[in-house]
Amino acid sequence: MKIIIDAMGGDNAPAEILRGAADAVAELGVEILAVGDQKVILACAAEHNIPLQGIQILQASQAIEMCEEPAKAVRTKKDSSLVVGLKALAEGQGDAFVSAGSTGALHVGTSLIVRTIKGVKRPALGTIIPGGEKPYLLLDCGANVECRAPMLNTFGVMGSVYMNKVMGVESPAVALVNNGAEETKGTPLYKEAHQLLKANPAIRFVGNIEPRDVPSGQADVVVCDGFTGNVILKLTEGLAKTLMGQLKPIFTKNLATKLAFLTVKDGMKAFKKKMDADEYGGAPLLGASRPVIKAHGSSNAKAFKNAIRQAMRCAEMDLSGTMERSLAALAAQSEE
Amino acid sequence: MKIIIDAMGGDNAPAEILRGAADAVAELGVEILAVGDQKVILACAAEHNIPLQGIQILQASQAIEMCEEPAKAVRTKKDSSLVVGLKALAEGQGDAFVSAGSTGALHVGTSLIVRTIKGVKRPALGTIIPGGEKPYLLLDCGANVECRAPMLNTFGVMGSVYMNKVMGVESPAVALVNNGAEETKGTPLYKEAHQLLKANPAIRFVGNIEPRDVPSGQADVVVCDGFTGNVILKLTEGLAKTLMGQLKPIFTKNLATKLAFLTVKDGMKAFKKKMDADEYGGAPLLGASRPVIKAHGSSNAKAFKNAIRQAMRCAEMDLSGTMERSLAALAAQSEE
Numbered sequence: 001m002k003i004i005i006d007a008m009g010g011d012n013a014p015a016e017i018l019r020g021a022a023d024a025v026a027e028l029g030v031e032i033l034a035v036g037d038q039k040v041i042l043a044c045a046a047e048h049n050i051p052l053q054g055i056q057i058l059q060a061s062q063a064i065e066m067c068e069e070p071a072k073a074v075r076t077k078k079d080s081s082l083v084v085g086l087k088a089l090a091e092g093q094g095d096a097f098v099s100a101g102s103t104g105a106l107h108v109g110t111s112l113i114v115r116t117i118k119g120v121k122r123p124a125l126g127t128i129i130p131g132g133e134k135p136y137l138l139l140d141c142g143a144n145v146e147c148r149a150p151m152l153n154t155f156g157v158m159g160s161v162y163m164n165k166v167m168g169v170e171s172p173a174v175a176l177v178n179n180g181a182e183e184t185k186g187t188p189l190y191k192e193a194h195q196l197l198k199a200n201p202a203i204r205f206v207g208n209i210e211p212r213d214v215p216s217g218q219a220d221v222v223v224c225d226g227f228t229g230n231v232i233l234k235l236t237e238g239l240a241k242t243l244m245g246q247l248k249p250i251f252t253k254n255l256a257t258k259l260a261f262l263t264v265k266d267g268m269k270a271f272k273k274k275m276d277a278d279e280y281g282g283a284p285l286l287g288a289s290r291p292v293i294k295a296h297g298s299s300n301a302k303a304f305k306n307a308i309r310q311a312m313r314c315a316e317m318d319l320s321g322t323m324e325r326s327l328a329a330l331a332a333q334s335e336e
Numbered sequence: 337m338k339i340i341i342d343a344m345g346g347d348n349a350p351a352e353i354l355r356g357a358a359d360a361v362a363e364l365g366v367e368i369l370a371v372g373d374q375k376v377i378l379a380c381a382a383e384h385n386i387p388l389q390g391i392q393i394l395q396a397s398q399a400i401e402m403c404e405e406p407a408k409a410v411r412t413k414k415d416s417s418l419v420v421g422l423k424a425l426a427e428g429q430g431d432a433f434v435s436a437g438s439t440g441a442l443h444v445g446t447s448l449i450v451r452t453i454k455g456v457k458r459p460a461l462g463t464i465i466p467g468g469e470k471p472y473l474l475l476d477c478g479a480n481v482e483c484r485a486p487m488l489n490t491f492g493v494m495g496s497v498y499m500n501k502v503m504g505v506e507s508p509a510v511a512l513v514n515n516g517a518e519e520t521k522g523t524p525l526y527k528e529a530h531q532l533l534k535a536n537p538a539i540r541f542v543g544n545i546e547p548r549d550v551p552s553g554q555a556d557v558v559v560c561d562g563f564t565g566n567v568i569l570k571l572t573e574g575l576a577k578t579l580m581g582q583l584k585p586i587f588t589k590n591l592a593t594k595l596a597f598l599t600v601k602d603g604m605k606a607f608k609k610k611m612d613a614d615e616y617g618g619a620p621l622l623g624a625s626r627p628v629i630k631a632h633g634s635s636n637a638k639a640f641k642n643a644i645r646q647a648m649r650c651a652e653m654d655l656s657g658t659m660e661r662s663l664a665a666l667a668a669q670s671e672e
Contacts, residue, residue, distance in 0.1 A: 131578070132578040132581060132582065142515055145515060145522060145523050146523050146524075177567065179478055179481060179562075179563060179566040179567070179570075186481060186563065187481050187482050187563055188482075190563075210570055210574075211566065211567045211568075211569075211570035211571040211574060212570040212571065212573050212574030212577075213574060214571060214574060215571070215574045215575040215577075215578040215579075216574070216578055226515075227515060227522065227523055227526075227564070228563070228564065228567055230515040230547065231513065231515070231547045231564055231567055231568060231571075232547075232567060232571060233547075234515075234546055234547035234548040235547040235548065235550060235551065235567075235568060235571055235572070235575075236571070236575060237548050238546075238547060238548030238549060238550060238551045238552070239551045239571075239572060239575050239576070240575070240579065241548075241551075242467070242468040242551040242552055243551075243576065243579055245468060246468065249603070250603030251603075253603060256599045257599050257603065259596075259599075260595075260596035260597070260599040261596070263592045263593050263595075263596040264586050264587060264589075264593050264596055264597075267585070267586030267587075267589060267593065
């Protein structure tokens with residue numbers, strides 16, 4: 001198994017990316033093809049004492065910045081680590097690609113270079129979010145801000161295959177975000193999507209899920225358009241941060257509260273770990289013809305290593321192939 | 337000042353509604369016109385020892401249930417507390433109307449019976465949500481699941497007037513929910529709305545707000561379509577509940593953690609109060625020609641009393657008139 005990584009993408013590149021890759025080699029027994037400027041990579045590894053055993057370097061002289069217009073960046077920066085890495089994946093030089101760089105550029109680049117499986121026009125961005133009962137997969141998280149109903153139906157299939165194959169959930173419960181439980185709720189897009197999902201034999205559709213029930217994790221796959229998914233993902237992050245920020249002054253008020261905190265420290269630590277998205281690696285670009293994983297832009301070594309683990313699992317389970325077969329069966333059925 | 341209330345609406349009607357009304361009479365010096373079945377109201381007041389001084393009863397023999405189809409319920413239940421109450425408001429029998437009943441029926445009924453101010457087709461549902469820094473007004477929260485860009489622009493004006501007049505915020509910051517700070521972000525609806533809000537001289541538009549920044553309260557007015565607003569409102573509720581539920585077992589684990597909790601109890605209580613939406617009363621139906629307030633369906637006496645206080649303030653500050661003048665000035669300007 002060989003995973004291709006974008007050594008230059010992300011806020012903490014290349015040091016944390018390389019460290020995560022080195023940890024993956026040591027702990028997971030994987031080979032790495034690190035794409036980036038060889039000189040920079042070697043200097044960084046030397047400076048931070050990161051062992052490069054098992055890590056091969058594929059030269060790319062450019063890097064795509066977060067602020068660049070995605071389509072333009074992919075078109076013009078032919079020698080960027082992201083474009084060179086995706087090309088290497090398309091050519092079969094590795095089994096999956098992981099990048100903590102620009103989501104937009106990765107999405108555009110994946111569509112153009114790696115291509116999508118049959119039945120999928122543009123990949124969807126899925127994210128595993130820690131929930132009250134259990135983690136759930138939210139898609140689309142912002143790759144496709146405008147969606148048509150058949151796309152939402154496809155998201156249901158792709159999400160279901162992902163949760164089954166990669167997360168090991170048997171018969172995942174697929175739910176559609178909506179402003180009410182009744183199937184007549186929502187915009188025309190959501191009404192139509194509900195009917196398509198309901199009639200879809202490839203998934204276990206459990207109906208609409210109201211936004212208040214999303215965080216509990218009662219559904220395994222939560223389907224919505226990319227605009228709404230982006231709201232859910234970012235609001236979840238922001239609200240968790242705001243609430244935790246409100247708790248801090250309560251515990252640091254005086255000596256007694258500080259001592260009190262020591263008592264619950266272990267519990268709080270376990271809670272933080274459970275709520276820590278880094279534990280689940282990155283966001284898969286579902287529908288790509290080969291596995292592409294978007295690691296969080298602020299990934300540290302641990303998060304990047306987990307994203308590599310996730311990429312390995314996607315490749316092992318032949319995620320793209322399984323999805324393609326599911327969608328083909330569905331298309332054949334609806335043509336009958 | 338006389339506030340008309342729907343005595344039969346809400347999960348805890350009529351007891352908690354009447355208790356809230358009686359507290360409002362005692363504490364706020366307001367007159368109440370309670371709409372509902374006189375027999376039921378008198379029996380309930382007697383059973384729960386609720387004083388009816390200052391509370392006049394307006395007979396209505398029916399009640400609209402939460403599960404009823406809103407438009408049909410308003411059309412067919414002519415003698416429901418909601419319809420009779422809204423008619424009383426339209427006829428000037430009181431200065432504002434407060435109901436904890438069906439949001440949909442209240443929205444439809446307000447449009448049909450109380451009517452909207454010039455320039456507003458259907459009222460928007462605004463909700464004050466506790467934020468990290470300060471509370472903010474979110475609109476639309478679900479009354480209009482489908483919106484056009486000029487509606488979002490009107491929401492900006494109505495929200496700004498509300499925060500200024502009712503919440504006392506000078507020059508409120510108005511922001512548009514979007515999946516990025518750049519004005520080119522979002523769906524066509526959001527791109528167009530951004531341009532309209534930016535060119536709107538009646539408000540202080542501060543640009544797009546990413547969902548992760550919404551909970552901090554850095555904007556006073558957060559504008560979005562009703563589908564998205566419903567997601568933000570309900571997800572905020574659900575996530576706060578999930579996170580607090582995760583903290584509980586940490587504090588109830590053993591004797592030491594229980595003792596620790598005693599130390600931080602006051603702080604947690606203050607925090608809970610700050611995060612308690614009940615403190616802010618109900619959700620105004622902005623754009624109605626007279627003030628209509630939707631109290632939370634699960635309102636207890638305190639929440640309902642606060643909703644009455646809010647209704648009083650809307651009437652005192654001539655909210656509807658001020659909004660109408662702002663919108664008229666805006667319309668005149670754009671015609672020039």
